[in-house]
Amino acid sequence: MSGPPDLTEAFERSGLIDVSYVVDDSPVGRLLLAATGEGLVCLHYVNHDQDLERSLEQLAARISPRVVRAPRRLDAPRRELEEFFGGQRRGFDIPLDYALVKPGFTRRVLEQTAQIPFGQTLTYKGVAGMAGNDRAFRAAGTALGSNPLPIVVPCHRVLHASGGLGGYTGGLDIKRKLLAIEGVLPEPLGD
Amino acid sequence: MDLPPFQTLLDRYSHDVHRFLVANVGHTDADDCYQETWIAALRAYPGLQNAANLRGWLLTIASRKAIDAHRVRGRQAMPMAEPPEPAEPSEAGFTPKEDAAELWAAVGALPAKQRAAVVLRYLLDAEYPTVAATMGISEAAARRNVHEGLKRLREEHGHEWPA
Numbered sequence: 089m090s091g092p093p094d095l096t097e098a099f100e101r102s103g104l105i106d107v108s109y110v111v112d113d114s115p116v117g118r119l120l121l122a123a124t125g126e127g128l129v130c131l132h133y134v135n136h137d138q139d140l141e142r143s144l145e146q147l148a149a150r151i152s153p154r155v156v157r158a159p160r161r162l163d164a165p166r167r168e169l170e171e172f173f174g175g176q177r178r179g180f181d182i183p184l185d186y187a188l189v190k191p192g193f194t195r196r197v198l199e200q201t202a203q204i205p206f207g208q209t210l211t212y213k214g215v216a217g218m219a220g221n222d223r224a225f226r227a228a229g230t231a232l233g234s235n236p237l238p239i240v241v242p243c244h245r246v247l248h249a250s251g252g253l254g255g256y257t258g259g260l261d262i263k264r265k266l267l268a269i270e271g272v273l274p275e276p277l278g279d
Numbered sequence: 280m281d282l283p284p285f286q287t288l289l290d291r292y293s294h295d296v297h298r299f300l301v302a303n304v305g306h307t308d309a310d311d312c313y314q315e316t317w318i319a320a321l322r323a324y325p326g327l328q329n330a331a332n333l334r335g336w337l338l339t340i341a342s343r344k345a346i347d348a349h350r351v352r353g354r355q356a357m358p359m360a361e362p363p364e365p366a367e368p369s370e371a372g373f374t375p376k377e378d379a380a381e382l383w384a385a386v387g388a389l390p391a392k393q394r395a396a397v398v399l400r401y402l403l404d405a406e407y408p409t410v411a412a413t414m415g416i417s418e419a420a421a422r423r424n425v426h427e428g429l430k431r432l433r434e435e436h437g438h439e440w441p442a
Contacts, residue, residue, distance in 0.1 A: 091294065091297065092293045092297035092313060093314070095289075098318060099317075099318070099321065102322075104321045104322055107284075144284040145283065145284065148283060149281045153282035153283070153284060153285055155284035156286050156289070157289075
C-alpha cells in the first residue's frame with residue numbers, strides 16, 4: 089500500500105511557490121537556503137530544528153506563506169557554495185534578494201560588505217564609512233549581525249580595528265573556519 | 280494573522296488528505312485528486328482568513344475534488360481493491376480487521392455524501408462538527424448521513440459498525 093505521492097515537481101511546475109527552500113549539510117554546519125523569484129533571500133545556520141522552524145516562520149510572515157521545500161530553484165546557490173567550500177570559487181554570481189534586510193543604513197552596510205573581495209578584510213569602522221557614516225561602527229556591527237545572507241554577503245570579512253574577530257551570527261568558530269578557507273587565518277587546529 | 284509556512288501543512292496533513300481521498304474515490308483516482316487538492320490549496324493559501332482549522336480546510340478542498348471525480352465517473356461504484364491504510368486505531372471504534380477490504384469496498388459503494396461522512400467520521404476520526412464543516416452541511420445532516428451510511432452497510436452487507 090503506497091503512501092501519498094511526492095508533489096515537489098507538481099508544485100515547481102505550478103509556478104505558485106513564492107519561497108522555495110532546501111536544507112543542506114556543509115562544512116560549517118546545517119544550512120537553510122531559501123530563494124524567491126528574485127534570488128537567494130536567506131542562508132541561515134540551522135543546526136537545531138527550532139532554528140529551522142523559526143527561519144521558515146519568518147519567511148512565511150515577511151515574504152509569503154507559500155513556503156515550500158523545493159530544491160530546483162536552489163540548484164545554482166548550492167553548486168556555488170559547494171565550489172566555495174571546495175576551494176574552487178572565490179566569489180558568488182547568484183542574484184540576491186534583500187527582502188529580509190532593513191532598508192537604509194543596514195542595507196547599505198550589507199551591499200558594501202558584499203563587495204569585499206575574497207581573502208581581504210575590513211574593519212567595522214571601514215564598512216560603516218563606506219555605507220556613509222564612519223562613526224556608526226556599532227550600528228554597522230548590528231547591521232552585520234542581522235545579515236540574512238552570510239557567506240554570500242561575507243560579513244565574516246569584517247573585523248575589529250584592534251585585530252579581534254568581533255562577532256558572528258553562526259558563532260565565532262564558523263567565522264574562524266571561513267577566514268581559514270580564505271587564508272586570512274591559519275587553519276584551526278583540530279581538537 | 281500569520282499563516283504557518285505551507286510546507287508545515289504538507290508535513291502534517293498529507294497522510295490524512297491521501298487516506299481521505301483513497302477512501303472516497305479509490306486508488307485509481309486518488310493520486311490525481313490529491314495533487315489537485317494540494318495545488319488548489321497552495322493557490323488559495325495566502326488569502327485564507329482563519330488558520331484555526333487547517334486540516335478541516337484541506338479536507339474541505341479534498342472533498343470538493345472527490346465530488347468532481349465522482350461527477351466525471353457518473354454514479355458507478357468506486358473500485359476498492361485494497362482498504363485504505365488504516366489510521367491509528369481510532370477512538371471512534373474502527374479497527375482494521377481481516378474483512379477490511381470487503382468493508383471498504385462496501386463503503387465505496389455508498390452514495391457520495393454518506394461515503395464522505397462515514398470516511399470522515401470513522402477513517403479520519405473527525406467529530407460531527409468537523410464532518411459538517413468539511414462537507415459544508417449542517418451537523419444534523421452530517422449525523423444523518425453517517426447514520427444512513429452505517430444502516431445501509433448493515434442491511435446490505437451485514438457489517439456491524441459501532442455507531
